[in-house]
Amino acid sequence: MGENRNFSRRGFLRSSAIGAAGALMGTSTLANDSNRIRKEPVIIKRKLGKTDIDVPVVSFGVMRSDNAALVKSAFEMGFVHFDTANSYQEGRNETMLGELFKSYPRDSFVLATKVYPDDIDRQTGAMGPGATKESILTKFETSLKRLQMNYVDILYFHGVSTREVALAPQMLEAFDELKKQGKARYIGMSTHQNEADVIQAAIDSNFYDVVLTAINFKHSQADLIKQKIAVAAEKGIGIVAMKTMAGGFMDRERQRPINCSAALKWVLQDTNIHTSIPGIVAYDQMIQNFSVMESLELTEKEKADLEEAKLVAGLYCDGCSQCLPQCKKKLPVHEYMRAYMYTYGYRHFDNALTLLQELGGSSNPCGDCRVCTVICPKGFRVAERINDVARLSDVPRELVV
Ligand code: SF4
Numbered sequence: 001m002g003e004n005r006n007f008s009r010r011g012f013l014r015s016s017a018i019g020a021a022g023a024l025m026g027t028s029t030l031a032n033d034s035n036r037i038r039k040e041p042v043i044i045k046r047k048l049g050k051t052d053i054d055v056p057v058v059s060f061g062v063m064r065s066d067n068a069a070l071v072k073s074a075f076e077m078g079f080v081h082f083d084t085a086n087s088y089q090e091g092r093n094e095t096m097l098g099e100l101f102k103s104y105p106r107d108s109f110v111l112a113t114k115v116y117p118d119d120i121d122r123q124t125g126a127m128g129p130g131a132t133k134e135s136i137l138t139k140f141e142t143s144l145k146r147l148q149m150n151y152v153d154i155l156y157f158h159g160v161s162t163r164e165v166a167l168a169p170q171m172l173e174a175f176d177e178l179k180k181q182g183k184a185r186y187i188g189m190s191t192h193q194n195e196a197d198v199i200q201a202a203i204d205s206n207f208y209d210v211v212l213t214a215i216n217f218k219h220s221q222a223d224l225i226k227q228k229i230a231v232a233a234e235k236g237i238g239i240v241a242m243k244t245m246a247g248g249f250m251d252r253e254r255q256r257p258i259n260c261s262a263a264l265k266w267v268l269q270d271t272n273i274h275t276s277i278p279g280i281v282a283y284d285q286m287i288q289n290f291s292v293m294e295s296l297e298l299t300e301k302e303k304a305d306l307e308e309a310k311l312v313a314g315l316y317c318d319g320c321s322q323c324l325p326q327c328k329k330k331l332p333v334h335e336y337m338r339a340y341m342y343t344y345g346y347r348h349f350d351n352a353l354t355l356l357q358e359l360g361g362s363s364n365p366c367g368d369c370r371v372c373t374v375i376c377p378k379g380f381r382v383a384e385r386i387n388d389v390a391r392l393s394d395v396p397r398e399l400v401v
């Protein structure tokens with residue numbers, strides 16, 4: 001595993017960003033010639049498997065950010081790797097990044113995006129006849145146009161939840177073609193359901209360069225996923241972690257935040273995980289995430305905070321799928337739980353509404369089903385949560401975007 005820890009700054013790093021960062025980060029100090037003490041971020045880098053990408057262990061999940069100034073500050077502070085997707089904010093996320101990065105040298109940042117084909121069943125994750133190679137190629141061309149780039153560094157097959165989908169010949173053909181054309185330097189797949197099987201499929205495929213997987217201290221399958229991650233990393237697959245904050249809050253009212261530094265450290269202590277993409281929407285959050293590189297050791301208080309958070313149901317559904325055969329209406333319960341987390345954990349109504357519309361847009365999905373038969377191992381009262389979040393479907397989009 002290639003890891004290095006240094007204090008080096010990017011050549012274009014702006015003193016204003018450093019000043020602001022250092023003041024908050026409590027990092028190593030440098031004396032400048034006017035005797036003022038400035039602080040410089042500590043950066044731990046890991047190589048992304050067998051790729052030539054060597055990035056800080058903390059990267060920038062852009063998904064929920066629509067603030068180009070924030071992303072620019074992150075870039076100038078030392079963030080290198082930015083993660084978006086074709087579907088985020090109906091394309092505005094990619095467009096924002098394209099506008100921002102067009103004025104920087106293409107090799108000064110690492111850009112990852114994701115596409116998924118049409119006709120994916122939200123309940124089973126299976127592909128229908130509309131899930132064609134062409135749908136991938138068409139969507140990715142749109143992504144490149146929005147990004148104003150000739151290529152991306154990592155192109156993920158977005159949201160894979162079964163082995164069959166991971167290895168679907170028409171998908172592999174599409175991604176292989178894009179790689180050979182030089183439009184995607186590396187191919188990955190992202191997974192936030194049935195992760196262990198999907199990572200195993202990546203290992204067996206001899207095709208995927210990178211896996212982006214959900215992993216956090218509250219994940220019920222964390223040990224198994226980490227075992228698969230170890231095997232994949234050993235094989236040279238780059239590993240990127242997402243959903244590291246486990247929903248961000250323990251409660252719907254957002255009165256009990258999860259200790260995000262502790263949650264991120266928990267993930268990054270595993271050196272088989274090469275970088276992480278916590279979603280960032282605010283400056284102080286950006287500083288807080290970046291500062292975990294000062295020390296990945298958990299303090300006693302941080303350990304206690306994580307233990308406490310593990311005991312409550314919280315907002316994070318880890319997609320274990322146990323609810324799916326139990327629901328009388330065969331609802332994709334895990335997807336509604338994701339919309340619930342977007343709404344109450346992240347306050348990201350835009351993403352929640354997009355997801356709800358993909359699920360059919362009903363504001364009363366349970367309908368006449370009066371007695372809920374679903375028992376969720378996390379203790380979620382799923383019918384309550386579904387009907388709570390589904391109300392958002394009735395809100396006009398212009399009021400939430
Ligand atoms: S709602 Fe509960 S049972 Fe269903 S996938 Fe999420 S954690 Fe598993």
Ligand code: SF4
Nearest residue numbers: 327328366369372383
């Ligand atoms: S109440 Fe809703 S979630 Fe529960 S079984 Fe009925 S349809 Fe499924």
